[in-house]
Amino acid sequence: MSEHVRFQLKTVDDLKAELDRLGLSLPISDDFSVFGQTVDVSGRTLPNRFLVQPMEGVDSTDDGSPRDLTYRRYRRFAEGGAGLLWFEAVAVVNEGRSNPRQLYLHEGNLDDYKKLADETHDAGQKACGHSPMLIVQLTHSGRFSKPTGAPKPVIAQHNPELDSAVGIDENYAPVTDDELDRLQDDFVKTAKLLYQAGFDGVDMKAVHGYLIAELLGCHTREGKYGGSFENRTRFVREVIAKMRQELPESFIITSRFTAHEPSPWPYGWGINEANEFCLDEPLRVVKELGLPTLNFSIGYPRFQPYMNRPHDNPLVGAPKPPEHPLEGVVRFQNVAKAFHDMSGGSSPVMTAALSWLRHLMPYVAAGMIKEGWTDMIGIGRLGFAYPGLVRDLLEKGSMDPSKCCTTCSMCSQIMKDVVGFNGCVVRDREIYVPQYKAGRDAAKAKGLA
Ligand SMILES: Cc1cc2nc3c(=O)[nH]c(=O)nc-3n(C[C@H](O)[C@H](O)[C@H](O)COP(=O)(O)O)c2cc1C
Ligand code: SF4
Structure with missing residues (x-):
């Protein structure tokens, strides 16, 4: 690992020199024409290579409905021109909300979600002449659930490291198999509501240490959701199968999938018994599921934010990141390449974690598309900061550095x-x-x- 530094790069040559200095490599290209190429996602042609990655606005009403700022956020993303908007985590049950203002969809607020889908579609159509594809992430926050603001963890197994971080003792009972069976139905029911609301697809969130991701690493759990690969992946496989049975073929059913839950063996995922990063199981399950999109992430944002959102400034009171932000960027992009190599182009790979590069992001993004590391470029924090960046890149061929995210x-x-x-x-x-x-x-x- 190299020492953390703040962003100081002005030109693409500075970026190349810094990669060389660190002994790292990334594909780089200045041929931005690739961004305007169409992409096929589940039989539908998207007009460009960009998606906005999910980012929580923490601004729902008490009952989980979007409020004015939620509509504004998605309107701005749609006007920004990306072909696909991946909506933030929306809880499937109240007790699975990570905070009292996490979006939560249920029968009682379906009309508000219809309005959100309609207004977002319309905003894109009006501003750019195309209506973006809208996929919504459904979640249960598991051990990080705080539906009223106070912790109410739902754990899949005891994990000494994570338990101590959120104050769980050894007597705390993990979620039962029966409760998980019922939760499967909550995911399916909420996906049907999304379909009725007019969204184009659903993502069962399986990243970042939340309940569905935690189940993947349940080596120590007894019963049908623990132990073998088949049992640990049962929840995702069964929910996706049920959704496929109960929803029309035109509705996209997918999962933002974790490539790495970095708890030491036998608790993590994407890790082998020698505690080395190992993609065998993530690649295997994603292939077996035949997901129509390969959107992924790595690490627990609460504990290793440098893995999934390389940054200059840590949270208040948090330690300085243990590595150079470019190491995080490169690790993440190498996972994209591994997914791309595995899929052979059968499903589009969607990368992320490029915001630290600011105005130099397009050079790496274009390089990755040209050299077959990814099919689509996911925009996270850069999208919060600079929602119009896709249009600037497509129409002007450049980004305005003064509008970029500073990864603060x-x-x-x-x-x-x-x-x-x-x-x-x-x-x-x-x-x-x-x-x-x-x-x-x-x-x-x-x-x-
Ligand atoms: C404030 C914030 C909220 C986020 N919320 C979600 C979320 O709801 N679901 C998710 O899968 N990822 C979430 N992420 C992760 C982003 O989707 C993305 O993977 C990450 O920010 C790295 O991309 P970037 O470098 O472009 O920001 C969030 C990130 C941030 C900064
Ligand atoms: S500039 Fe700071 S607040 Fe704005 S999106 Fe980037 S990290 Fe978030």
């Missing part, structure tokens, strides 16, 4: 403080500086960092 982690801080609504504090100041301050003031009043 203030949006993640808002999420952690769970007081303000979430968005870009640096580039959308009028709305989000007060939200950030409210969260910080509340944390300080409680004596927290």
Whole structure:
């Protein structure tokens, strides 16, 4: 690992020199014409290579409905021109919400979600002449559930490292097989609501340490959801099979899938008995599931944020990242390449974790497309900061450095403080500086960092 540094790169030559200095490599190209190429996603042709990756706005109403800022966020993404918008985590049950303002879809607020889908489709059509594909991520927050603001963990197995981080003792009961069976039906029921609301597809979230991702590493769990590869992947396989049975073929059924849950053996996923990063099981399950999209992530954002969102500034009170941000960028892109090599182009690979590169992102993105590392470029924090970046790249062939994300982690801080609504504090100041301050003031009043 090389020492963490803040972003100082001005040109693509600076980027190449820094990669050389670190002994790292990434494909790089200045042929941005690849961005306007069409992509086939599940039989539908998207007009360009970009998607907005899911990012929680922490701004639902008490009953889980979108509010004005939620509509604004997706309207702006749609106007920004990406071919696909991947909506943030939406809970399938109230007790699975990560905070009291995480979106939660149920029969009682279906009309609000219809409005969200309609307004987002319309905004894209009006601004860019195409209506983006809309896939929504469904979730259960598992051990990080806080439906009323106080922790109410639902654990799949005991995991000494993670248990101590969230104050769970050895007597705390893991979720039962019967409860998981019922939760399968909650995922299927909520996917049907998404279909009725007019969205184009559903993602069963299986990343970032949440319940469905945790099940994948349940080597120590007894019963039908633990132990063997078949049992640990049972939940995803059965839910996807049920969704395929009960929803029309035109509706996309997929999962943002974890390539790595970095707990030491026998608790993690994408890790072997020697505790080395190992993609055998992630690649195997994704292939067996035949997912129509290969969107993925790695690591627990709460504990190894440098793996999934390389950044300059850590959260308040958190240690400096243990590695150079480019190491995180390269690790993530190598996983994209492994998925691409495995799929042989049968399903589009969708990468992420490129925001640290700011205005140099397009050079790596174009290189990765040209050299067959990925099919689509996922935009996370850059999208919060600079929602119009896809149109700028397609229409002007460049990005404005003054609009880029600075990877300051203030949006993640808002999420952690769970007081303000979430968005870009640096580039959308009028709305989000007060939200950030409210969260910080509340944390300080409680004596927290
Ligand atoms: C504030 C915030 C909220 C996020 N929420 C989600 C989420 O709901 N679901 C998810 O799969 N990933 C979530 N992510 C991860 C992003 O989708 C993305 O993978 C990550 O930010 C790395 O991409 P980037 O470098 O372009 O930001 C979130 C990231 C941030 C910063
Ligand atoms: S607050 Fe804005 S600039 Fe800072 S990390 Fe989030 S999106 Fe980037």
